[in-house]
Amino acid sequence: MLELKNVTYDVIEDGKTKRIIDHLNLTIDDGKFVVITGPNGGGKSTLAKLIMGIGQITEGQILFDGVDITEKNITERANLGLSFALQQPVTFKGIKVIDLLRLAAGERISVSEACDYLSKVGLCAKEYIDREVNSSLSGGELKRIEIATVIARKTKFSIFDEPEAGIDLWSFQNLIHVFENIRKTINGTVLIISHQERILNIADEIVVIQDGKVKKHGSKDEVFPELLGTSSAINTACSKLNEEVSTC
Numbered sequence: 001m002l003e004l005k006n007v008t009y010d011v012i013e014d015g016k017t018k019r020i021i022d023h024l025n026l027t028i029d030d031g032k033f034v035v036i037t038g039p040n041g042g043g044k045s046t047l048a049k050l051i052m053g054i055g056q057i058t059e060g061q062i063l064f065d066g067v068d069i070t071e072k073n074i075t076e077r078a079n080l081g082l083s084f085a086l087q088q089p090v091t092f093k094g095i096k097v098i099d100l101l102r103l104a105a106g107e108r109i110s111v112s113e114a115c116d117y118l119s120k121v122g123l124c125a126k127e128y129i130d131r132e133v134n135s136s137l138s139g140g141e142l143k144r145i146e147i148a149t150v151i152a153r154k155t156k157f158s159i160f161d162e163p164e165a166g167i168d169l170w171s172f173q174n175l176i177h178v179f180e181n182i183r184k185t186i187n188g189t190v191l192i193i194s195h196q197e198r199i200l201n202i203a204d205e206i207v208v209i210q211d212g213k214v215k216k217h218g219s220k221d222e223v224f225p226e227l228l229g230t231s232s233a234i235n236t237a238c239s240k241l242n243e244e245v246s247t248c
C-alpha cells in the first residue's frame with residue numbers, strides 16, 4: 001500500500017515560493033490499477049516523481065507497505081519495489097536494448113525472453129534487440145522500450161507517466177492492449193498518469209489532481225462519468241477526430 005500524507009512540494013521561482021503539491025493525501029491499495037488524470041499543470045508528473053524520490057517533498061510523509069520512504073533515495077525506493085516510466089524517457093548511450101532489459105529484469109534473461117517484452121509493447125523485437133538506447137531511436141520507440149523495462153522489472157508498484165505521449169495512434173491501439181494485459185496479469189499495483197479515455201476506462205480507481213490537490217478519488221464508475229466534458233474527454237475527442245482524418 002502507498003500512503004501519501006499531507007504531501008507538499010514547493011519550488012523557488014524568481015525568488016518566490018511556488019507551491020506545486022499542496023497538502024495532498026492519497027492512499028493506493030495493493031493490486032489496484034489506478035489512473036491519475038486532471039488538467040495540464042495540475043501536478044500529476046511532479047507527484048509521480050516525488051513518489052519515486054525524484055525530488056524531495058517539502059512537508060509530509062510517504063509510506064510504502066508501512067515503511068516511511070520519505071527520506072529514501074531513488075535507488076532505495078527502487079529496491080523496495082517501485083518502478084517508474086518517465087513521461088520523457090532518457091537515453092543510455094553505449095547500452096543496447098537487450099542489456100537494458102537484462103538490467104531491468106535483474107538477471108541475464110534470454111534473447112527470446114527479451115524479445116517477448118519488446119513484442120508486448122508492439123515493437124518488432126529482432127529489429128530493436130541490438131540497437132543502442134540512444135537518440136537514434138524515435139521518441140515513441142524510446143517510450144515503448146522504457147515501458148518494456150518497467151514490465152520486465154515486475155515490481156510491486158509500477159508508475160507510468162503518460163504512456164500515450166509521443167506514441168502514434170496506430171501503436172496506441174496496441175498500447176491499450178498492453179495495459180489491458182498488464183491489468184489482467186500483473187500481481188502488483190499500477191499507477192498510470194493519463195488523459196486518455198481508453199486508459200481511464202480500464203482503471204479500478206481514478207484520481208483527479210488539480211492545483212496540487214486530490215480533487216476526486218473513487219472507483220472508475222463513480223469518477224469517469226463526471227470527467228465527460230472535461231479536458232480528458234476533449235483530448236479523446238480530438239484523438240478520435242485525428243484518427244478519422246488520418247484514415248481519410
Ligand SMILES: Nc1ncnc2c1ncn2[C@@H]1O[C@H](COP(=O)(O)OP(=O)(O)OP(=O)(O)O)[C@@H](O)[C@H]1O
Pocket residue numbers: 011012013018020038039040041042043044045046047
Ligand atoms: N521545478 C519547477 N520549477 C517551477 N515550476 C515547476 C517545477 N516543476 C513543476 N513546475 C510547475 O508545476 C506545475 C505542475 O507541473 P506537472 O508537470 O506536475 O503538471 P502535470 O499535471 O503533470 O501536467 P501535464 O498534464 O501537462 O503533464 C506546472 O505549472 C509546472 O510548470
